[in-house]
Amino acid sequence: MYLFHKDIKQTKTKAVCLLVTLLGLNFQALALEAPQPCRLLTAKQVFDGLNYPQTGMAVLIQGNKTKQIGTVESLRGLCRKELDLGDATILPGFIESHAHVTFQNVRKDAILEHGVTTVQDTGGPLQPVEGGQGSLRLLSTGPIIQAAGGYPLNVFTPHDTAGGPDKIGLAVASPEEAQNAVQQLADGGATAIKIALEPGGEPGAPWMQPHGDHAIPPTPWPMLSSDVVEAIVTKAHTLGKRVIAHVGEQTGFDLAVESGVDELAHMPCSTISEASLQKAVDAGITFVTTLDTLASCGPAGMHGNAFVLGMKGANFIYGSEVAHDNVPWGINGEEMHMMLHLTHGADAINFDDVMNVFKSVTSKAGQRLGMHPLLGTLAPGAPADIIAVRGNPFQRFKLLEYPDLVMSGGKIVINKFK
Ligand SMILES: [Zn+2]
Numbered sequence: 001m002y003l004f005h006k007d008i009k010q011t012k013t014k015a016v017c018l019l020v021t022l023l024g025l026n027f028q029a030l031a032l033e034a035p036q037p038c039r040l041l042t043a044k045q046v047f048d049g050l051n052y053p054q055t056g057m058a059v060l061i062q063g064n065k066t067k068q069i070g071t072v073e074s075l076r077g078l079c080r081k082e083l084d085l086g087d088a089t090i091l092p093g094f095i096e097s098h099a100h101v102t103f104q105n106v107r108k109d110a111i112l113e114h115g116v117t118t119v120q121d122t123g124g125p126l127q128p129v130e131g132g133q134g135s136l137r138l139l140s141t142g143p144i145i146q147a148a149g150g151y152p153l154n155v156f157t158p159h160d161t162a163g164g165p166d167k168i169g170l171a172v173a174s175p176e177e178a179q180n181a182v183q184q185l186a187d188g189g190a191t192a193i194k195i196a197l198e199p200g201g202e203p204g205a206p207w208m209q210p211h212g213d214h215a216i217p218p219t220p221w222p223m224l225s226s227d228v229v230e231a232i233v234t235k236a237h238t239l240g241k242r243v244i245a246h247v248g249e250q251t252g253f254d255l256a257v258e259s260g261v262d263e264l265a266h267m268p269c270s271t272i273s274e275a276s277l278q279k280a281v282d283a284g285i286t287f288v289t290t291l292d293t294l295a296s297c298g299p300a301g302m303h304g305n306a307f308v309l310g311m312k313g314a315n316f317i318y319g320s321e322v323a324h325d326n327v328p329w330g331i332n333g334e335e336m337h338m339m340l341h342l343t344h345g346a347d348a349i350n351f352d353d354v355m356n357v358f359k360s361v362t363s364k365a366g367q368r369l370g371m372h373p374l375l376g377t378l379a380p381g382a383p384a385d386i387i388a389v390r391g392n393p394f395q396r397f398k399l400l401e402y403p404d405l406v407m408s409g410g411k412i413v414i415n416k417f418k
Contacts, residue, residue, distance in 0.1 A: 093117025114330020
């Protein structure tokens with residue numbers, strides 16, 4: 001009797017265990033199948049990063065991705081959460097391709113709240129990619145590879161001639177040292193390699209203004225030799241990293257182009273010869289603009305270079321140099337305005353030129369970064385980095401500096417439509 005009772009107890013215990021296990025499994029299965037949060041955004045017009053803004057469209061976001069873009073009628077009712085923004089424009093989050101957020105301790109939340117959802121830091125402490133899910137997505141090149149005694153360490157931290165992975169610059173003296181530096185930066189998470197080819201001396205350039213309590217060192221500043229630059233480019237390309245060069249005048253420009261760099265970090269400050277500009281265009285080099293912060297380089301230099309390159313059909317990417325004190329911490333409407341007026345080419349400004357500016361700060365910039373092929377677009381599968389502004393920013397860039405909605409990786413950061 002006793003044994004029988006014990007058997008029953010054991011059987012009961014086993015049954016309960018089995019039930020719990022089954023329930024546990026069921027809970028797990030349910031958790032896996034639970035639908036990710038779904039949200040529908042509708043507005044008077046939508047720009048998807050690639051095509052002309054369209055009216056009567058909606059964007060369906062699921063989890064941290066854009067799932068679908070289509071007519072309001074076709075998507076309405078698919079999500080429990082719907083946000084109709086009314087007379088507003090939905091766009092991809094903007095991409096800043098030239099910044100020094102970490103080096104200058106700029107607040108990342110302030111940049112994100114002002115419409116920039118992804119930043120490429122181009123000089124400063126090395127760190128792996130971070131953010132993108134409700135916080136600023138930040139890519140880093142780490143320190144700028146430079147010549148000993150040269151720029152940028154000589155201007156920013158003249159007491160430090162060697163630099164290092166946690167500094168603004170890293171000095172190298174030979175092709176071997178340079179290749180080791182590239183490997184070290186790539187291993188530490190650098191998304192691109194930045195070099196400085198800057199002898200100094202350009203009137204109006206920010207690097208010719210005193211920094212802190214030390215005077216500008218006498219020019220010309222030492223520059224990397226061509227064999228060192230070529231070694232850097234070769235090594236970086238082997239590792240799948242593009243090379244960005246800081247140049248401001250003719251000798252640095254020619255060295256960059258002849259060594260096969262991929263991208264120039266600025267519109268050069270001083271006048272570059274037309275033949276050299278043509279060579280750069282023929283080589284397919286991308287120009288990050290930073291026109292606003294370099295405005296004091298003046299019409300003879302920087303403006304003229306931008307205008308000639310525009311006529312030659314050069315490839316431009318928006319960059320505002322976030323961290324400089326003369327530009328906003330976020331989208332810079334004046335940078336877009338200057339791009340439009342200086343780089344539109346031979347014809348009078350038309351809507352294609354306006355679109356090129358918008359693409360250069362969204363889809364074109366995103367593709368260049370190599371993080372995700374759809375970054376900077378609202379295409380299905382793209383990271384759900386989205387902004388919206390009341391009104392029409394294609395008529396008035398300034399509106400973009402104060403977005404009414406900012407979403408990062410599907411998470412709402414700012415919503416002034418409530
Ligand atoms: Zn810079």
